[in-house]
Amino acid sequence: MKQESIIGVIGGMGPYAGLDLVHKIFDETLAATDQEHVPVALLSYSPRIQDRSAFIFGAIQENPGYAIAGVAAALETLGASVAGMPCNSAHMPPIFDVTRQRLRDGGHTIRLLHLVDETIQHVRSTLPHVKRVGPLSTLGTFRTGLYEKAIKAAGLFPVMPTETVQADLVHRAIYDTQFGIKAHSAPVTARASAMVRDAIDHLRTRGAEVVILGCTELPMAVSPDDDPTLIDPARALARALLRETYPHKLRPLGAAR
């Protein structure tokens, strides 16, 4: 029997980020019944996938891209032709390129969408007048220039935070063990939330027309759904996955849920 296309999600980086992406896939689907929803397979195999930042900074030797490719191959076996992963640091070239190469070497045909490229593409297609794009992220993503390079490659102008704002506001808001979002996310502390808002204002003062919340934790601190100039990469990826599989079910932008 011919089965319908399955949307694959490589989860576990972290576990809740995988759930958040699937939630957004459902949110962005035009469906009035269970049966009208799209089929999604989420494989949250976090014990198998080593820490992405630890690899990038040399603390561990094993490239997480091999394990990620293994999960993608399992999704292909289930019938997924396309997959996404809601982890910014897994898209840094030393990891992402190895993942794609490993899949090619194994003869796999599943297509892995690129979170960062899809986010920039989302800005270009939904806000075509925007030229100056400000990304916020972890210090690791910032230093590797992941968003900065992708923004430039798309012919747009990156508006970056100063190193001080990046380290003292954004990184601490995410990682501080006392008040950071990784330690306290339900709810996010007032202090972390204020720091993220200050960093957003900083990029706007520098001329950013939109701000990309380029780390899974950042959309928890502010509400990107209420402000079209705040871009949530997970929502962009959710929409891209639907576009590639069930474009007729993709909720029009701005339509009520």
Place this chain on the structure above:
Amino acid sequence: MKQESIIGVIGGMGPYAGLDLVHKIFDETLAATDQEHVPVALLSYSPRIQDRSAFIFGAIQENPGYAIAGVAAALETLGASVAGMPCNSAHMPPIFDVTRQRLRDGGHTIRLLHLVDETIQHVRSTLPHVKRVGPLSTLGTFRTGLYEKAIKAAGLFPVMPTETVQADLVHRAIYDTQFGIKAHSAPVTARASAMVRDAIDHLRTRGAEVVILGCTELPMAVSPDDDPTLIDPARALARALLRETYPHKLRPLGAAR
């Protein structure tokens, strides 16, 4: 390479209920890093699984149990030895018995935990003094006596709502197209929320020591996490799935998250 046990989740009934169960599995896990979390596979294949209530009430002929068994078999292929599904009506005997039989006939060994039995077991093990248990559910679940029979089978005393309360408060709070929880869940309307609270008070007045929120929508209307006498079946199932796979990672009851 020996891979770790995977927890299987049969989602799509409905899509958000599958996410809610996985969220609770993660919440109930003792883990400080991504890698310490447990591996979970969620297959949300809602287009393949026909409406459970429609089958029970004779509106459709195809037993959803066949499709559910197919999803369970796919989870087994991935390496899951145990699975659960967060849908009360899929546990009514005409569906659940067929699902288990189909898996047996196919030579499958994956074990499907039973949401209702695990919920009653959860009450017995965590609140051993409780004798009088009041279940709230949809009208279909109420009429088939799913919870009532399971409570009796466990040697406890079921405290049931009157038919009027069941139909006019609980069922309408879930299904009313104007203010019901299926139509408005983010946030739940004040009216639906008040109706669910009135139904809970009704069961307490009748002598219920605990109230089971035996329909996926009901925990959205009240906050079972704040009241140990309100039982959320999805949380009971999440803990049962961990108990069967990673008992050393199961968060002690009452421990801070």
